[in-house]
Amino acid sequence: METTVNQRLKIIIDELAGHKQASFAKKINVNPSVVNSILGGRNEPSYGVILKILSAYPQIDSDWLIKGEGEMLKPVLPNKPLDNGQFGADVIDILRQKEEYRQLSEQLLEQNKLLTEAVNSLAGKSPASEGALHSIEVKNNEYAPAA
Incomplete structure:
Protein backbone atom coordinates (compact mmCIF):
# COMPACT_ATOMS: atom_id res chain seq x y z
CA MET A 1 0.00 0.00 0.00
CA GLY A 68 7.76 6.05 0.43
CA GLU A 69 10.43 3.69 -0.91
CA GLY A 70 12.07 1.00 1.17
CA GLU A 71 11.73 0.57 4.90
CA MET A 72 11.09 3.25 7.51
CA LEU A 73 14.26 2.49 9.46
CA LYS A 74 17.74 2.21 8.06
CA PRO A 75 19.23 -1.27 8.39
CA VAL A 76 21.16 -1.78 11.59
CA LEU A 77 24.63 -3.19 11.08
CA PRO A 78 25.47 -6.04 13.43
CA ASN A 79 27.95 -5.28 16.17
CA LYS A 80 30.99 -7.27 15.18
CA PRO A 81 33.73 -7.59 17.75
CA LEU A 82 36.83 -5.69 16.76
CA ASP A 83 39.64 -7.93 15.61
CA ASN A 84 42.45 -6.10 17.38
CA GLY A 85 45.09 -8.20 15.67
CA GLN A 86 43.84 -7.25 12.21
CA PHE A 87 43.27 -3.64 13.26
CA GLY A 88 46.86 -3.38 14.48
CA ALA A 89 48.16 -4.92 11.27
CA ASP A 90 46.07 -2.47 9.23
CA VAL A 91 47.45 0.50 11.20
CA ILE A 92 51.02 -0.71 10.73
CA ASP A 93 50.38 -1.15 6.99
CA ILE A 94 48.97 2.38 6.70
CA LEU A 95 51.95 3.85 8.57
CA ARG A 96 54.34 1.92 6.33
CA GLN A 97 52.58 3.24 3.21
CA LYS A 98 52.69 6.78 4.60
CA GLU A 99 56.44 6.51 5.06
CA GLU A 100 56.86 5.12 1.53
CA TYR A 101 54.86 8.04 0.10
CA ARG A 102 56.95 10.50 2.10
CA GLN A 103 60.17 8.98 0.75
CA LEU A 104 58.83 9.01 -2.82
CA SER A 105 57.81 12.63 -2.42
CA GLU A 106 61.30 13.55 -1.24
CA GLN A 107 62.85 11.69 -4.20
CA LEU A 108 60.58 13.50 -6.65
CA LEU A 109 61.42 16.87 -5.12
CA GLU A 110 65.13 16.09 -5.42
CA GLN A 111 64.67 15.06 -9.07
CA ASN A 112 62.77 18.27 -9.76
CA LYS A 113 65.57 20.25 -8.15
CA LEU A 114 68.13 18.55 -10.41
CA LEU A 115 65.94 19.20 -13.46
CA THR A 116 65.64 22.85 -12.50
CA GLU A 117 69.41 23.14 -12.27
CA ALA A 118 69.82 21.36 -15.62
CA VAL A 119 67.31 23.63 -17.37
CA ASN A 120 68.96 26.64 -15.82
CA SER A 121 72.45 25.66 -16.96
CA LEU A 122 71.43 24.50 -20.47
CA ALA A 123 69.09 27.32 -21.41
CA GLY A 124 70.88 30.23 -19.90
CA LYS A 125 68.48 32.93 -18.89
CA SER A 126 66.22 33.12 -21.96
CA PRO A 127 62.54 34.05 -21.52
CA ALA A 128 61.54 30.48 -22.46
CA SER A 129 63.78 28.98 -19.78
CA GLU A 130 62.45 31.44 -17.21
CA GLY A 131 58.90 30.19 -17.91
CA ALA A 132 59.99 26.56 -17.64
CA LEU A 133 61.80 27.26 -14.38
CA HIS A 134 58.79 29.04 -12.95
CA SER A 135 56.55 26.11 -13.91
CA ILE A 136 58.90 23.62 -12.24
CA GLU A 137 59.12 25.75 -9.10
CA VAL A 138 55.32 25.96 -8.87
CA LYS A 139 55.04 22.17 -9.19
CA ASN A 140 57.76 21.72 -6.54
CA ASN A 141 55.78 23.86 -4.13
CA GLU A 142 52.55 21.98 -4.86
CA TYR A 143 54.05 18.61 -4.06
CA ALA A 144 56.28 19.58 -1.17
CA PRO A 145 55.40 17.53 1.92
CA ALA A 146 53.72 19.44 4.72
CA ALA A 147 56.04 20.22 7.58
Whole structure:
Protein backbone atom coordinates (compact mmCIF):
# COMPACT_ATOMS: atom_id res chain seq x y z
CA MET A 1 0.00 0.00 0.00
CA GLU A 2 1.39 3.36 -1.02
CA THR A 3 1.33 6.06 1.65
CA THR A 4 1.56 9.84 1.50
CA VAL A 5 4.30 11.76 3.25
CA ASN A 6 1.65 12.94 5.73
CA GLN A 7 0.70 9.34 6.50
CA ARG A 8 4.37 8.41 6.91
CA LEU A 9 4.73 11.27 9.40
CA LYS A 10 1.83 9.78 11.40
CA ILE A 11 3.60 6.40 11.38
CA ILE A 12 6.76 8.03 12.75
CA ILE A 13 4.83 9.73 15.53
CA ASP A 14 3.02 6.51 16.42
CA GLU A 15 6.08 4.26 16.35
CA LEU A 16 8.92 6.53 17.47
CA ALA A 17 7.25 9.26 19.52
CA GLY A 18 4.74 7.15 21.44
CA HIS A 19 1.71 8.63 19.65
CA LYS A 20 2.54 12.05 21.15
CA GLN A 21 2.39 14.86 18.61
CA ALA A 22 3.52 17.50 21.10
CA SER A 23 6.67 15.63 22.12
CA PHE A 24 7.40 14.89 18.45
CA ALA A 25 7.02 18.59 17.58
CA LYS A 26 9.31 19.52 20.45
CA LYS A 27 11.94 16.97 19.40
CA ILE A 28 12.04 18.28 15.82
CA ASN A 29 11.83 21.88 17.08
CA VAL A 30 8.64 23.01 15.37
CA ASN A 31 5.40 24.44 16.67
CA PRO A 32 2.84 21.68 17.42
CA SER A 33 0.40 23.46 15.09
CA VAL A 34 2.76 22.66 12.17
CA VAL A 35 2.56 18.94 12.97
CA ASN A 36 -1.20 19.17 13.47
CA SER A 37 -1.60 20.89 10.10
CA ILE A 38 0.42 18.19 8.36
CA LEU A 39 -1.42 15.34 10.04
CA GLY A 40 -4.75 16.99 9.26
CA GLY A 41 -3.84 17.01 5.57
CA ARG A 42 -3.96 20.79 5.24
CA ASN A 43 -0.24 20.99 4.42
CA GLU A 44 2.60 18.71 3.46
CA PRO A 45 5.84 18.93 5.43
CA SER A 46 8.22 21.55 4.08
CA TYR A 47 11.79 20.78 3.14
CA GLY A 48 12.88 22.33 6.44
CA VAL A 49 10.53 20.13 8.46
CA ILE A 50 11.76 17.02 6.64
CA LEU A 51 15.36 17.98 7.42
CA LYS A 52 14.45 18.49 11.08
CA ILE A 53 12.79 15.06 11.22
CA LEU A 54 15.80 13.36 9.65
CA SER A 55 18.14 15.21 11.99
CA ALA A 56 16.14 14.33 15.11
CA TYR A 57 15.58 10.74 13.98
CA PRO A 58 18.74 9.67 12.12
CA GLN A 59 17.52 6.07 12.03
CA ILE A 60 14.75 7.05 9.58
CA ASP A 61 15.53 6.29 5.95
CA SER A 62 15.18 9.50 3.94
CA ASP A 63 13.96 7.65 0.82
CA TRP A 64 11.14 6.16 2.85
CA LEU A 65 10.15 9.48 4.41
CA ILE A 66 10.25 11.49 1.19
CA LYS A 67 9.27 8.96 -1.49
CA GLY A 68 7.76 6.05 0.43
CA GLU A 69 10.43 3.69 -0.91
CA GLY A 70 12.07 1.00 1.17
CA GLU A 71 11.73 0.57 4.90
CA MET A 72 11.09 3.25 7.51
CA LEU A 73 14.26 2.49 9.46
CA LYS A 74 17.74 2.21 8.06
CA PRO A 75 19.23 -1.27 8.39
CA VAL A 76 21.16 -1.78 11.59
CA LEU A 77 24.63 -3.19 11.08
CA PRO A 78 25.47 -6.04 13.43
CA ASN A 79 27.95 -5.28 16.17
CA LYS A 80 30.99 -7.27 15.18
CA PRO A 81 33.73 -7.59 17.75
CA LEU A 82 36.83 -5.69 16.76
CA ASP A 83 39.64 -7.93 15.61
CA ASN A 84 42.45 -6.10 17.38
CA GLY A 85 45.09 -8.20 15.67
CA GLN A 86 43.84 -7.25 12.21
CA PHE A 87 43.27 -3.64 13.26
CA GLY A 88 46.86 -3.38 14.48
CA ALA A 89 48.16 -4.92 11.27
CA ASP A 90 46.07 -2.47 9.23
CA VAL A 91 47.45 0.50 11.20
CA ILE A 92 51.02 -0.71 10.73
CA ASP A 93 50.38 -1.15 6.99
CA ILE A 94 48.97 2.38 6.70
CA LEU A 95 51.95 3.85 8.57
CA ARG A 96 54.34 1.92 6.33
CA GLN A 97 52.58 3.24 3.21
CA LYS A 98 52.69 6.78 4.60
CA GLU A 99 56.44 6.51 5.06
CA GLU A 100 56.86 5.12 1.53
CA TYR A 101 54.86 8.04 0.10
CA ARG A 102 56.95 10.50 2.10
CA GLN A 103 60.17 8.98 0.75
CA LEU A 104 58.83 9.01 -2.82
CA SER A 105 57.81 12.63 -2.42
CA GLU A 106 61.30 13.55 -1.24
CA GLN A 107 62.85 11.69 -4.20
CA LEU A 108 60.58 13.50 -6.65
CA LEU A 109 61.42 16.87 -5.12
CA GLU A 110 65.13 16.09 -5.42
CA GLN A 111 64.67 15.06 -9.07
CA ASN A 112 62.77 18.27 -9.76
CA LYS A 113 65.57 20.25 -8.15
CA LEU A 114 68.13 18.55 -10.41
CA LEU A 115 65.94 19.20 -13.46
CA THR A 116 65.64 22.85 -12.50
CA GLU A 117 69.41 23.14 -12.27
CA ALA A 118 69.82 21.36 -15.62
CA VAL A 119 67.31 23.63 -17.37
CA ASN A 120 68.96 26.64 -15.82
CA SER A 121 72.45 25.66 -16.96
CA LEU A 122 71.43 24.50 -20.47
CA ALA A 123 69.09 27.32 -21.41
CA GLY A 124 70.88 30.23 -19.90
CA LYS A 125 68.48 32.93 -18.89
CA SER A 126 66.22 33.12 -21.96
CA PRO A 127 62.54 34.05 -21.52
CA ALA A 128 61.54 30.48 -22.46
CA SER A 129 63.78 28.98 -19.78
CA GLU A 130 62.45 31.44 -17.21
CA GLY A 131 58.90 30.19 -17.91
CA ALA A 132 59.99 26.56 -17.64
CA LEU A 133 61.80 27.26 -14.38
CA HIS A 134 58.79 29.04 -12.95
CA SER A 135 56.55 26.11 -13.91
CA ILE A 136 58.90 23.62 -12.24
CA GLU A 137 59.12 25.75 -9.10
CA VAL A 138 55.32 25.96 -8.87
CA LYS A 139 55.04 22.17 -9.19
CA ASN A 140 57.76 21.72 -6.54
CA ASN A 141 55.78 23.86 -4.13
CA GLU A 142 52.55 21.98 -4.86
CA TYR A 143 54.05 18.61 -4.06
CA ALA A 144 56.28 19.58 -1.17
CA PRO A 145 55.40 17.53 1.92
CA ALA A 146 53.72 19.44 4.72
CA ALA A 147 56.04 20.22 7.58
